[in-house]
Amino acid sequence: MTVLSAPLISLIVDVALLAMLLVIAVSIAVTRSLLASILLMSVYSLIVAVWFVVLDAPDVAFTEAVVGAGVSTIVLLGATLLARAETEKRNWRNIIVPLLVALGTGAILLYAVTGLPEFGDAASPANQHVGRGYLETTPEEIGVPNVVTAVLASYRGFDTLGETVVIFAAGIGVALMLGFGERSLAGREPVISPRNGNHHVVLRVVAKLLIPLIALFAFYVQFHGDLGAGGGFQAGVILAVAVVLHALVFGLRDTMAAVKPGFARGVAALGVLLYAGVGVVCIINGGDFLDYDRLFTPDIEAQIPDWILPSDKPHHWGQHFGILLVELGVLLTVAATMVTIFYGFAGRLTDDPQESGT
């Protein structure tokens, strides 16, 4: 079965999205304005997210939409504010040599690509074996419909713990280099302050409506992650976006009063601790690290009333609660780390009064 027998419409959508991506990528390469390339990058991420939906990856699309179009744009803009938007200086030597290197690499990769299985090939090695195995065993072993969540939190829970720690470490790294942003609370007025947004009544009213909805949606994405697309990573970033939006509209000082930088740091650490703690409880109860089947001892498991998760199939209480707790740890760490990173960039803006005045 080739891609041609797939509905023609999905092929058209696929090619159209790819064309858009190529145009944007070339525009980013050509433009000299830093601001333009950041905004183009944001549009690029949004189109990538749409493309992920076309390719049956709603979980990934979710993440890319929030992270690529949301948080990384904010972080890039924050860094540009710190550095002021500079227009790049160019000379010919800086164009020809990199172009040759990039094209050479591209030529090798294009040659390699011709050896890949056809797009959509169900019999390709990548789509048999492990991936198919997860699809087959998830209902019996884990008992959650969303196989992506099952692989992420249970089968490969150890990887995800590592990734959560990497995110936590990145947050610490940013905080060590830029500070926690608390300096902007003392004395000088931050650049992101209400006086800049005082006139935008529409923005303030809309933001007041949106922020609770965004936060609520984050929790829906979190707790619906077992059943449909969603999970801790997506929900964490969405929750952080609610905080960032509050800061952009109402000023950093007000946001830091509501979500204190110290609180965010503590929560980031708590998330990692919760994740690792679940693993340790499994060891204590006689299993391996993160072996959720041993999360509860049999006599505790017998006491869990059936109404918690009504189902006519055998319950996997350990798996259900293990995934729930672990995803909660991911949510806490991701959300708090993103907020800490944002505070680091936004709070830094005030360090140099000359520049922050502009």
Add this chain to the structure above:
Amino acid sequence: MSLLTHVNYFAVVLLMVAGLYIVFSSGNLVRRMIGLALFQTSTGLFYISLAKVAGGTAPIRVEPDSETARELSSRVDPGYAAQYAIDGVVYSNPLPHVLILTAIVVGVATLAVGLAIAARVREAYGTLDAGEIADADRKAGRGPVP
């Protein structure tokens, strides 16, 4: 092998080349980070393209014999379904989705670290241009010996 069956992979390679070019050609440190982000996103596209199964649906298991399951299985050829379907429904491969999902979030965290370094460099040198930074180092006698 034809252009249509591999169009995704060709496009992904071109996007990677664009990212690589931005990384190499830009003197500006923030633009280099943008190039890296572009490169990383195209890697994600490559993985997700590989995970697509023709006639498949998102890897969220539907109840066997439910209405959704029947509707989904009616879309694919019975012979094809007999070979590749699980309980009558063809799913795309979930594993690359998991890898890329976490990679995206880790990517933004590392992007933030890179940008934080760039911001500190700007504060120390007064510029974000890699060439000017190297010049300043050379003048101060800190740079690599030519």
